Amino acid sequence: MKITYESWADPSPNFIVDDAYKGALDVLEWAFEMYEEELVYACSFGVEGVVLIDLISSVNPTAKIIFLDTGLHFQETYDLISSVKKMYPLLDIEMKNPEMTLEEQADKYGEKLWETRPDQCCHIRKVLPLQETLSDATAWISGLRREQSVTRQNTNFINKDENFRSVKVCPLIHWTWKDIWDYVEKHQLKYNLLHDQGYPSIGCQPCTLRGDMSTGSRSGRWANKEKTECGLHQRTQMNK
Template sequence: MSPSTRLLHSNVDYVALNRQLEELTLTDFLRWSVVTFGERLVQVTSFGPTGIVILDHLVKVNPDVRVVTIDTGFLFPETYALWEEIERRYGIQIHVVRPELTPQEQERLYGPALWALEPDVCCHERKVKPMAAAVAGQHAWITGLRRDQSTTRNQTPLIGWDARYNLFKLSPLAHWTREAVWDYIRAYNLPYNRLHDLGYTSIGCIHCTRPPADANDERSGRWQGRMKTECGLHWPVRPFTPCRE
């Protein structure tokens, strides 16, 4: 990380900073992020509802912000259609990062249906490794994590340190609910993945995504029948307990 960055990881009191940021509106949080990290700020999105709400605000704060997606090669047709719709609506070009291995090369190297045999290996090749390229040279990345998405995310801070990629990790809507996100999408007629109309709540690769097994667990449609709940992009960060009255 460049010493010119206004916010230095080694000097941050994360608990105090999160308390301050919790008081900001989404727009003000994003303004603070743009001022703090400048051109070294990137949104990485898979076009989930939360990411779309963030993007809708972010392009108004900074129309030139860098927005990146990881194309695993196994996305739903509906996801590609949404991607195109977002570019048209906002007049932006999404930067694309792809795995080193094509699906065909992966099959030759690891055998067929790696996602079924070793899903962690498949996620590592198609998401975790490309993520390094997606955030290379950046000081902070914006995610769509929310605390109510799953038990593994219920302590998500608004800002933390990403130890895997060595940069700040921002989750501007960590404290929003699913209902609040969808209320905003409907109120402003934002584009969204049409698979949500079929009952899907969290959408990733086509082989490992189903409608949720538990209506109260947004991510229970991912890797069904396995203990796996995350692709590996989201390492634990410095814990944060929301302020209580």
């Protein structure tokens, strides 16, 4: 029986936590065995994303990966996606667009909604598209790490996702920023060139600034605002 939102019971599988690499593979192998084609990876194509893609490809080379294409991403992000598609040709990588175009959003809410009502902008351009994607999936993979922020320190390998009424699988929770980059170097992975320019966490261009590259924190996301999450990893209540 699959563990779903409706039948949730904490599975507490015996993943190895003293070895970040092996632990992540154990989680992924368990998840794909549990959910098969009903498991999707929502990838932001930051450095954690390329690590997870490489790990996922070793477990399921035809896995489904989605990128929430808000229409506001850096060109470097789109360039990386093109490279990744060539490197892993069997992976099913989908560019998921919001129902509302940027022009329609501006007509309804005004120009630069990300400045005036950033939560609303994220809801339209990220949360709703993921909700639509997960309507056909039982579980999804995320690259959250506990080290990234205070709001993520209680993340577990397997989580009941109240926001999307789904199960969220997080294989990298025990990985450090150093673990991530050691893996990239060891496997010679391509990554978003913005990391070399001082961007530890990369989202939409208008809402992303340089941050602390020594820790990989999310300090550059929605800088100078109280907002710390886009809504994918917290309970949100918004209207279209």
